[in-house]
Amino acid sequence: MRPFDPRLLRLLPSARRAVAALGGLGVVQGAATVATAFAVSALVVAVVDGRSLTGPALAVATLFTVRGLLAAGIEATATRAGSRVSTALRERLLATWLGRPAEERPESSRALTLATDGATSVEPYVARFLPSLVHAAVVPAMAILTLAFVDWPSALVVLLTVPLLPLFAALIGRTTADATAARWRALATLSGHFLDVVRGLPTLVAYGRGRTQANSIETVSQRHRRATMQTLRLAFLSSAALELLATISVALVAVTVGLRLAGGDMPLGPALTAILLAPEAYWPIRRVGAEFHSAADGAAALEEAFSELERPSQAPSQGAAPQARATGLAYRHPGASSDTLTAVDLDARPGLTVVTGPSGCGKSTLLELLAGLRTPTAGHVEAPRAHLLTQQPFLSAGTIRDNLLLGARYGTGDQQLWEALREVGLDGLVAGLPDGLGTRIGDDGFGLSAGQRARLGLARVLLSSAPLVLLDEPTAHLDQDAATTAHQAIRDLAEERVVVAVTHRPELLEHADAHVALTPAPRTVTR
Numbered sequence: 125m126r127p128f129d130p131r132l133l134r135l136l137p138s139a140r141r142a143v144a145a146l147g148g149l150g151v152v153q154g155a156a157t158v159a160t161a162f163a164v165s166a167l168v169v170a171v172v173d174g175r176s177l178t179g180p181a182l183a184v185a186t187l188f189t190v191r192g193l194l195a196a197g198i199e200a201t202a203t204r205a206g207s208r209v210s211t212a213l214r215e216r217l218l219a220t221w222l223g224r225p226a227e228e229r230p231e232s233s234r235a236l237t238l239a240t241d242g243a244t245s246v247e248p249y250v251a252r253f254l255p256s257l258v259h260a261a262v263v264p265a266m267a268i269l270t271l272a273f274v275d276w277p278s279a280l281v282v283l284l285t286v287p288l289l290p291l292f293a294a295l296i297g298r299t300t301a302d303a304t305a306a307r308w309r310a311l312a313t314l315s316g317h318f319l320d321v322v323r324g325l326p327t328l329v330a331y332g333r334g335r336t337q338a339n340s341i342e343t344v345s346q347r348h349r350r351a352t353m354q355t356l357r358l359a360f361l362s363s364a365a366l367e368l369l370a371t372i373s374v375a376l377v378a379v380t381v382g383l384r385l386a387g388g389d390m391p392l393g394p395a396l397t398a399i400l401l402a403p404e405a406y407w408p409i410r411r412v413g414a415e416f417h418s419a420a421d422g423a424a425a426l427e428e429a430f431s432e433l434e435r436p437s438q439a440p441s442q443g444a445a446p447q448a449r450a451t452g453l454a455y456r457h458p459g460a461s462s463d464t465l466t467a468v469d470l471d472a473r474p475g476l477t478v479v480t481g482p483s484g485c486g487k488s489t490l491l492e493l494l495a496g497l498r499t500p501t502a503g504h505v506e507a508p509r510a511h512l513l514t515q516q517p518f519l520s521a522g523t524i525r526d527n528l529l530l531g532a533r534y535g536t537g538d539q540q541l542w543e544a545l546r547e548v549g550l551d552g553l554v555a556g557l558p559d560g561l562g563t564r565i566g567d568d569g570f571g572l573s574a575g576q577r578a579r580l581g582l583a584r585v586l587l588s589s590a591p592l593v594l595l596d597e598p599t600a601h602l603d604q605d606a607a608t609t610a611h612q613a614i615r616d617l618a619e620e621r622v623v624v625a626v627t628h629r630p631e632l633l634e635h636a637d638a639h640v641a642l643t644p645a646p647r648t649v650t651r
């Protein structure tokens with residue numbers, strides 16, 4: 125785990141300005157810190173000598189005010205940068221995964237952890253760790269350089285002891301990296317397991333298996349707790365070790381300066397400045413060590429996110445061809461022992477192409493290949509930008525309007541939304557709802573029946589601008605009347621665009637311009 129990964133600046137441009145601003149503020153803060161040491165010792169010397177205090181007191185007050193303002197500026201810049209970078213990371217990850225075929229996407233539990241907790245844990249990395257790193261790079265160097273002019277023996281003591289801190293921090297950091305990686309794995313397992321259980325809860329409760337799952341979640345949670353405690357133990361121990369080392373080093377400077385002061389070999393002013401400057405060479409490095417632990421999760425998440433963003437993709441390019449064409453297409457699901465599709469040819473032109481075939485013969489897989497969501501094992505696909513309506517259309521928690529506008533043309537107004545709803549026979553239902561288009565639905569279309577969800581998905585297809593429309597059993601959940609309305613909407617859509625629809629309903633076949641009957645692939649096992 126590297127303290128600073130330059131890929132942060134390359135892959136997340138929004139981090140550049142923040143890091144530059146933090147660097148600039150860090151340098152000014154370093155200069156103010158050094159100046160404060162001089163001002164405070166000048167004030168003490170003035171008190172001892174009985175001279176006027178106005179000048180030195182004013183300088184000390186000004187410098188403390190400047191340092192306070194700088195600290196506030198750094199805090200505000202860093203916090204803003206933290207949330208901006210984590211949002212940008214989340215957007216980049218989602219955009220990258222969406223642009224990849226299914227085989228190249230990470231497992232859902234890993235993707236979920238990375239895009240939620242992972243991206244959030246980058247905030248303390250940017251907001252706390254990076255500023256402390258900049259501070260540690262600037263302030264100790266300034267303090268030692270100034271010390272060399274004020275009192276070179278003190279500078280020598282600091283110069284000899286300061287490298288021990290990063291050395292110890294690096295040794296501790298290596299152990300922390302393993303503990304953090306273990307914690308990260310435990311969290312990913314916990315999230316994945318929890319998500320699966322929540323999804324399958326109704327089934328598990330129906331079969332009386334709810335309690336067993338609660339026990340297994342407890343086991344996984346305990347593993348995560350132990351891994352977290354291990355990281356925390358390391359964090360506290362290493363902070364204590366670095367603290368002790370820094371205190372002994374400052375004491376060395378103080379003792380040598382004190383002896384010379386007592387012996388009359390050194391005036392009070394430089395002696396005080398040296399004693400005030402010495403801790404400034406250690407504490408920024410100590411702070412890096414402390415912040416490293418709160419940022420370790422973020423650094424691990426960044427490492428994983430960057431490897432995801434940089435992984436080359438075999439995503440098929442979506443051309444401008446007006447039709448969807450597949451030649452000699454074969455596909456085998458990852459880990460499967462036989463091909464789902466073999467030697468499939470399809471040429472879908474503007475109009476309605478209906479695909480039929482027995483259950484499990486690969487109809488949905490064919491649509492995913494045409495949509496560019498999967499990469500063919502053999503053969504070739506050429507298709508324009510597609511809108512795929514799956515058997516379980518994605519509906520997010522939000523209003524009906526929000527859900528219809530997902531993927532709609534820019535500037536689509538309510539009138540067009542009502543028009544699309546009318547075409548699929550949902551206008552009556554939505555008009556009868558208390559808030560009409562503004563009615564909220566739950567996650568995954570909660571509050572709507574399967575048939576209503578399918579029709580809402582179909583209305584969204586009508587509103588999209590994709591030249592290729594892929595429909596997977598769009599009317600499977602509908603009664604005869606609703607299916608007839610939806611079939612007419614699909615037919616009308618096929619007048620303008622390339623529509624490929626998978627169906628088990630013979631009525632839709634009657635509207636078709638072309639028909640592809642898929643047969644199950646021969647289940648020969650090839651290795």
Ligand SMILES: Nc1ncnc2c1ncn2[C@@H]1O[C@H](COP(=O)(O)OP(=O)(O)OP(=O)(O)O)[C@@H](O)[C@H]1O
Nearest residue numbers: 457458460464481482483484485486487488489490
């Ligand atoms: N992610 C996957 N991993 C492995 N095998 C899969 C995966 N998805 C589907 N399959 C297998 O591929 C075959 C084709 O599945 P597909 O869903 O394309 O069939 P289908 O013709 O659309 O079926 P249906 O008419 O029942 O919807 C099935 O045997 C299925 O078990």
